[in-house]
Amino acid sequence: MVETSIFPADTDHVITTRQVNFFYGETQALFDISMDIPGRRVTAFIGPSGCGKSTFLRIFNRMNDTITGTRLEGEVHINGENIYENGSNVVRLRRKVGMVFQKSNPFPKSIFDNVAYGPRIHGTKDRQELVEIVEKSLIRSALWDEVKDRLETNAIGLSGGQQQRLCIARALAVGPDILLMDEPASALDPKSTIRIEDLIGELRNDYTIVIVTHNMQQAARISDYTAFFYEGRLVEFNATKKIFTKPREKQTEDYITGRFG
């Protein structure tokens, strides 16, 4: 697939996969996916429902491990480390690879405790240190001004968009360098969606962001690179501009022009 590289010469590939096949029991969900994801860029996964884009995303932090009967073949390297090798440390992996889910899922705890949850389970006990982490993370996720006076109130009382930004703050609090986002704005109203997209724009310089979306305009707006998946295969991966202006594959063109999907 990689005849001439789609990346500039100095690109640092943070995630690389080689011949990844993935199975739910007997059903194969992903076929032979080899891909290099550049660091400190936004990479979007698009494709119709059930094309495997979310499954592929969840491979990067081994969240599929929590589903019984799943199996992976091939290699996945993150920062040079084979994350599916025996003895690979899932806890350390997930500290480095944060995830934001489709439906915002704050814990039924205070705003403070939500953000402090990650640092606490990883051993940070000092109150002052936690306060700093919480503040920094909430500022980073553009939520601080809205919640700074009510950090002790329950997070369930926040609006959907605020909840999602809280989830982003919670993910940032453990200090990841990669952020996986699984349709983070699909359950939000247009205004909240814009805020999330702006936020992604602000985070792009410091984090490697991989975002699954079925909103093609969103992919076009926020991503540097776009990968199109169809029926468990990676059909096309290129700079977002190229994908949306001159896709190489017929299937990609049909999808982005709305002929199916």
Next chain:
Amino acid sequence: MWKDKAMRLLMLSAASTSIFLVALIFIFLVKEAAPFALKPGLDALFDRQWIPVSFVQERYGILPLVTGSALVTGLSMLFTIPLSVLGAIYIAEIASPVEREILKPFIELLASIPSVVLGFFGLVVLAPLIKSLFGLGTGLSALTGALLLTLMAIPTVITLSEDAIMSVPRAYKDASRALGASDLQTIFQVIIPAALPGIIAAIMLGVGRVVGETMAVLMVTGNSALMTWSPLAPVRTMTATIAAEMGEVSFGSLHYQALFWIGLVLLAVTFLLNIIAQRVLVRYGMMK
């Protein structure tokens, strides 16, 4: 047309039967107990001794019976809560589907054993065991009753706690794991706190079951109406007192009325526990 109406009426009356019966029972209890409040007066119930039959001076203090019930219930909860909550966590979160299929029917089976049969078990197995274990004169003690009641409370508390744990959204678990939490951290720091209202309600209903249980405690607690907080002493609970004495009491006597007061106190306690449990469940959206 009239058929519809008749049917409606029939079903309405069937549905209201339980309300009607509860009201009736309450009225009946109050009616039988009431004269006692006039003579000798309610303070007689706060006596520290229960000697309803005496040649010298009858005493109708229900305090030893209340402490008896409280001691047995408290001890029983000491065993029930950790066992049930840990069991529920295991079944809901950790057990494989096969283990769950094996464990659940046994727990339900435990719930279906008649309390008299459990009483036999207590009398023949548990009491001698406790007697020799602690070197007591008799194995019939508060502890024996509490252990037996634990067996009865566990199915209720486990099943309801398990429901509460299962109803915690999977999204919480995913979020916690994605942050690098281990399964144990996820269980104890996210799932249990989220399920806590349901678990508390389950414990309340368990307490209600234990306070109201009669046969088994009657058989194994030794039935001496002493005011004590020692787990190894024989005690007498409110329920056992009513069951043991109601058959022989002379109708309408002070003793008879005092027994009805015990019934009223029991009713009030279990009623209160049920209301609290329901409130907690409704408040946290675990029951519609």
